[in-house]
Amino acid sequence: MAASAGAPCAVSFSQPHAHLKQLSLGFSRSISSSASKFVSFPFNFSLRAVDNTKEFKSPGITPIAKARGGPGHMDIDLTLSPRVNAVQPSKTLAIIDQATALLKAGVPVISLAIGEPDFDTPSVIADAGFNAIREGYTRYTPNAGTVELRTAICQRLKEENGISYTPDQILVSNGAKQSIFQAVLVVCSPGDEVIIPTPCWVSYPEMARLAEATPVIVPTSISENFLMDHKLLDAALTEKSRLLILCSPSNPSGSVYPKKLLEEIAKTVAKHPRLLVLSDETYKHITYAPATHTSFASLPGMWERTLTVNGFSKAFAMTGWRLGYLSGPGHFVSACAKIQSQLTSGASSVAQKAAFAALSMGNAGGETIATMVKAFRERRDFLVKSFGELEGVKISEPQGAFHIFIDFSCYYGAEVEGFGVINGSESLCHYLLDSARVVLVPGVAFGDDTCVRISYAASLETLREAFGRIKKALVALRPAATV
Incomplete structure (x- = not known):
């Protein structure tokens, strides 16, 4: 099924517009190397942190941290490598943590976030x-x-x-x-x-x-x-x-x-x-x-x-x-x-x-894998048909894998009493977790904040229940505009 007409997707990755952008690491440094050296110290010694901030300065990174403890304490540089600070933390952790807490509390949450087959290994x-x-x-x-x-x-x-x-x-x-x-x-x-x-x-x-x-x-x-x-x-x-x-x-x-x-x-x-x-x-x-x-x-x-x-x-x-x-x-x-x-x-x-x-x-994979693929196709068809009937929602029919990436941006801008304004894919996913008890992955994690990823690596029965919950929660919203 061809995707419905619409403007190109917005690209996240901290970029406000959907056009070509180069994502720099946000820091520069010089690299030097030298041969390994072995240095002996007297028994009663103290290590002093080296000020290495002259060649590397980056906002939000503390150049020197000190750890002290016990007699004859040592000052230790506890800074991390710049490459660690360059890596972005997962944008899905907060919602996964929230879902885990609900499950531990006995709340019946349906997770459509994990990308792995629900089948046992053949x-x-x-x-x-x-x-x-x-x-x-x-x-x-x-x-x-x-x-x-x-x-x-x-x-x-x-x-x-x-x-x-x-x-x-x-x-x-x-x-x-x-x-x-x-x-x-x-x-x-x-x-x-x-x-x-x-x-x-x-x-x-x-x-x-x-x-x-x-x-x-x-x-x-x-x-x-x-x-x-x-x-x-x-x-x-x-x-x-x-x-x-x-x-x-x-x-x-x-x-x-x-x-x-x-x-x-x-x-x-x-x-x-x-x-x-x-x-x-x-x-x-x-x-x-x-x-x-x-x-x-x-x-x-x-x-x-x-x-x-x-x-x-x-x-x-x-x-x-x-x-x-x-x-x-x-x-x-x-x-x-x-x-x-x-x-x-x-x-x-x-x-x-x-x-x-x-x-x-x-x-x-022979007949065994063909059976799995047939099940995935049936699940895909169900989700495409079901979500396709919701006003304002845009869908591109998946041709492989077991994820569907749906544009729910027509609901952005809606204000929910007791929750607040839904201003993007993360807040929409939090709202659906709160009100529908369904875990989805916000599209901003994949570079497109207009969409939400739904994994259909779950049984058809589970998907039917999840869709019913999601639909009920979305109906309660008042779309800011119908696209």
Whole structure:
């Protein structure tokens, strides 16, 4: 279903307008290095904090903190690294904390916030994990993952994407999130720019900041199904552009990039020698029209430029197993493996055995996963139809994943007695938690304050109950304007 007409989405990330903005880290510093030195001290000594504020000054950061205690106290510098101060805290924590408190108090709260399947891990996968433990397969594996699993991944990528990889071009990690972060660290240098279409997964901009790169936000519109216009991409690129992050199917919108648009994006990428693409395909097996899904790495001339991330969590209902993988040119994959060797080393041996069993279930997970996808499609259809009947609400029908990103901005400006004014997605979510006892995620967390993300990784019965509560709460509001 095409999205209803409307103005382009507002982009948050502390930016007031929906146009291209570069998000700087808000600080500068100089970096120096020196050889390690060993210094001996007399027994009765005192450490004095060094004044390091001459080269680094930033509002809100106390340069020196002192800890004292006991005889012969020490003055200790307790400041944090600037990269920590650059990272924004999660905007969803307050509402999640509030929901948790209600649940502990026995209040019947429905959570549609968490993005994980409500299905159990398929028995063939679980049994493989049990067997691994029984057979003593509980020791370290190679850092990059077992050859058995990496070979199976290569075979799967060949079957599904038509791309030939070798095991040394695969890195198995503790979840797709680790794979993504390691790729960002390997590719980006301080001052580089990371291009991110929004709405986007909350961690992309923060990963860029941790790599001391600058997130550059390219807004998308609900009227265009949250798909990035290749012309806007072209306008955003500079000589500092280093990485473009594409997520298809998307979290939070469920949008899937069609092949024709990916080809246009590839033409733009090809004009910039420094630009690489991080293709997040974590949800690729949860696609309602599988023929529409195209791996970016399979496009002509893009394989050498693309690092692709996949995971077992979403499609195989293995979120707690924590396993994902990166595929790409050996040069980049080896660099990611180097970081992983110092960070976590290899992933769980038991999880890798389970993942190998998952890949043996047939193309796209076989009938078991097809049953899950069918259930997700039914839930999506229910929410699209139900919310589509509410006046003023805008919807872009998801083509994959299990999230729907709905524009509720027509309710902004409404004043609720005993609550206050609803002035954005956060306050709307708090209102719905208070009055409907339903937990949703505010769109501002994803870079679009006009919308709210609803996860339909819950039973149809639960979704019906949640919608009824939400509708009742919204009817009680008086929309500031009908769009």
